[in-house]
Amino acid sequence: MHKLPSDADVARAIGETTIRGEERRDHTARSVRDALAERLGVDPRQLGGLSAEIATRALANLNLTLERLRQLEEEAAVDELTGVYRRGHGMMILTREVRRAFRSPDERLIVAFIDVDGLKWFNDTAGHAEGDRLLKDLTTSMTKRLRSHDIVFRYGGDEFVCILPGANLEGAAPIFAAVAESFSEGGEDRRFSVGLAELREGDTPDGLVARADTALYEARARAGHRRRESNRVQA
Structure with a gap:
């Protein structure tokens, strides 16, 4: 018990x-x-x-x-119209990527400066809604053709900056050729100009963007010269 x-x-x-x-x-x-x-x-x-x-x-x-x-x-x-980053946030990312690239053994980084050709003409002739659609279509083409880890941000108006970590000039050029092809599918008059700048020792984020911007205007000047020469031949 x-x-x-x-x-x-x-x-x-x-x-x-x-x-x-x-x-x-x-x-x-x-x-x-x-x-x-x-x-x-x-x-x-x-x-x-x-x-x-x-x-x-x-x-x-x-x-x-x-x-x-x-x-x-x-x-x-995020930019409301295009869905890509705004300039301030994009420059913060670029600053981070520049620092990261300088810590990397190969220090590869490409910045592309993109400007839509003839946006004012689109706005004046077809209306601002059509111009807005043009910008959205461009960012869609970029996000489709760029690599998953590349960054796009709207720099201002019809200007965009793309950050391509680990890329060089030879690898970046075909990417933007593919973007241009995709963008032009909506019409032959859909074009943009692009300038590429490769990271150099001592570069700053602002300096890198400025070099890409300069490269854009040089590329646009060469394209204009080629079109003028073509028109002379046809005449």
């Missing part, structure tokens, strides 16, 4: 269970307070008076707020 526990044994067991429960609650509260303190960037001891329930609610609300802020930052970084 089993001996029934005494009242003292029962009281001791209840006390031990209560202590273990309190220890678990204290451990949970400390863990939540530590997590909250880490997100807030403060010493966990400053939150010592918070219960686990209050700390958990505060942490959940803080996470929601930070996530919403992240979403707002992403929305602010």
Whole structure:
């Protein structure tokens, strides 16, 4: 026959269970307070008076707020019309990629400066809605033909900058030829000019973009000369 526990044994067991429960609650509260303190960037001891329930609610609300802020930052970084990055965010990415390239053994990086040919004519003759569609079609062609890790951002108006990490001039040229072919599928009068600049020692992000911009105008001047020569031959 089993001996029934005494009242003292029962009281001791209840006390031990209560202590273990309190220890678990204290451990949970400390863990939540530590997590909250880490997100807030403060010493966990400053939150010592918070219960686990209050700390958990505060942490959940803080996470929601930070996530919403992240979403707002992403929305602010994207150009509404074209869906690519805005200039400010794009230049931040370029700065990061330039630094990364200089740490890399081969230091390869291409920046392309792109300008739509005749956008003012499109706006004046077909309306600004058609001009907007032209810009959207160009960015669609770029995102289709560029590599998945390449970056496109709108520099201003009808100007775009593409960042091609790890690429060189020989590899970049065929990519933009494919972009031009895709873009022209909507009409023979759909053209853009592009200038390419390869990263050099001592380059800055702004300097790299400026060299690509200069290369664009040089390419446009050569193309204009070829068209004039062609017209003379036909005449």
